[in-house]
Amino acid sequence: MNKTVEAKLNLCFNKYMKNYLIAIISVIVLLALAGLLYFSYVTGIFSFLNKQQENLSGVILFYGEGCSHCVNVDKFIFENKIEDKLIFSRLEVFKNTNNSKILVQKANTCGLPTDKIGVPFLWDGSKCVVGDVDIIKFFQEKINAK
Numbered sequence: 043m044n045k046t047v048e049a050k051l052n053l054c055f056n057k058y059m060k061n062y063l064i065a066i067i068s069v070i071v072l073l074a075l076a077g078l079l080y081f082s083y084v085t086g087i088f089s090f091l092n093k094q095q096e097n098l099s100g101v102i103l104f105y106g107e108g109c110s111h112c113v114n115v116d117k118f119i120f121e122n123k124i125e126d127k128l129i130f131s132r133l134e135v136f137k138n139t140n141n142s143k144i145l146v147q148k149a150n151t152c153g154l155p156t157d158k159i160g161v162p163f164l165w166d167g168s169k170c171v172v173g174d175v176d177i178i179k180f181f182q183e184k185i186n187a188k
Contacts, residue, residue, distance in 0.1 A: 101130035103177070104145045104163040107137060111174040112162045118178045127185050135161060 105112040119125060133141040149159045152170035164171040164180060171180045 100167050101128065102144075102148070102165045103130055103132045104135050104141070104148075104161050104165070105132060106135050106161045109136075109161050114174040115162045115177050118181065122181070122185065124181050124185065128181070 103115070105115070133144060135142045135145050145161075145163055146156070146159060148165040149156075149163065149170060154170060154172075158172075160172065162172075162174055162177050164177045166180070171177050
């Protein structure tokens with residue numbers, strides 16, 4: 043093989059490998075960033091970026107994804123258009139540790155022992171309401187009072 047052809051092939055191969063390595067490294071970096079963002083969302087580790095949680099006040103409904111009693115509350119809220127009538131926040135606690143900490147803090151304010159804390163759980167700004175039946179009753183009383 044001609045030395046100039048061989049040199050050109052080596053040059054092309056080196057450029058190809060360089061571009062290939064840059065592409066692989068870029069994909070790895072993007073996957074790592076996506077993983078970090080997902081992890082931070084799930085754990086709430088970067089909750090200081092979420093201004094909604096810092097400004098929570100008033101009624102807070104704590105729920106967990108997959109919780110059947112929470113589904114009962116959601117169904118009631120949807121069917122009775124509660125969100126159109128009352129202002130309240132929702133916090134998911136199974137996948138977000140920061141929200142779980144907020145739930146424990148509110149439950150401790152009410153003097154609830156840790157083993158009695160569960161979802162659905164509602165904080166009305168001064169007292170705790172636990173369980174789907176009592177939370178639905180809370181919302182019924184609030185909308186009937188208006």
